[in-house]
Amino acid sequence: MDAPMHAWETEQSAAVGDQAREHTEAAHTPLWVLAAAGLLSCTALAAVCWMSGHVHPDPTLQTVARFLHVAALVVGLGAVLAVDWSPSCGCRDSAAWPTS
Template sequence: MSRTAQELRPAQELTPSWLLTAIGLAATACIAAACWTAGHVHADASLLTVARFFHVAFLVVGLGSVLAVDWFALLWLTGKRPLAGVLDTAVALQTPIWAGLGGLVVSGLFLRPDLHSPPTLVKLGLVVAVTVNGLWAHRLGQRLEAHRTGPVPRRLLVLSGLAAAVSQTGWWGASLIGFLNSQT
C-alpha cells in the first residue's frame, strides 16, 4: 500500500490529481477571461459604486472564512483545539471561501483594473496563487483526515504551514494592492 493510501481512512479517497489540475487550469482561464473582459466593460459611476460594494463584501466573506480556518489551525497547533475542529471548520467554510474568491473575480470586472500596471499584475498573480493554493489545501485537508485523532507527520505539518503562509500572503497582498490601487 502506498504512503498516501496508508494516510487515508478506508472510507476517504483523495480527489484525483487530474481533477484538481483541471479545476486549477479552468479557474486560471476564468481569471484570464475576466481580465480580458474587464478591458471591454465600461461601468458608469453607479455600477462602479455597486461593484465596489460587492467587491468589499466578497472580500469579507472570502478572507474572513480563510482567517477562521487559519485561526482554528493556530489553536490546534498551540494545543487549544483538536485537529478535528480545524478539519470540520475547513470543510464548513470551503463554500464561502470559494464564493468570496469567485465574487471578487466577477465584481472586479467592473472596477476598471489597469492591466498595464505592475502592482495590478502582481495582484492578479496573487489571486491565481490563492486559487491554486486553495486546491492544494483541499488535498492537504484530505490527507490530514487520516490523522484526525492521532499524530500528524512532520512533512504534512510543514506542507500545511506552507499552504497557510501562501494563502495569507496572497489574500492580504491582493487586498493591500487593491486598496492602494483604489487610492489613485
C-alpha cells in the first residue's frame, strides 16, 4: 500500500501535470529552423577550427585567456555547489524525505 502523500508531493505532482498540458499545447519548432541552426553551428565550429591554426596570440593574451578560462570554471562550479547546498532547496530537510 502506498504511503500517504506529503503536501510538497501534491504540489509537485500538480505542477508537473500543468507543465505536461502546456507542453502538449505548445507549437513545435519548424524543421527548417532546426536545420538552419545546425548548419550555422557546424559552420561556426569549422571557422573556429580553421582560425585556431592560423591565429597566434602574443604571450600576454594567452595568459589573460588562461586566467579567464580558470575563473569561468571556478565561478561555474561554485554556482553549482551554491545551488546544491542552498538551504532553500529543501535537500537538508529530513521531514521532506519519504520514510518508507
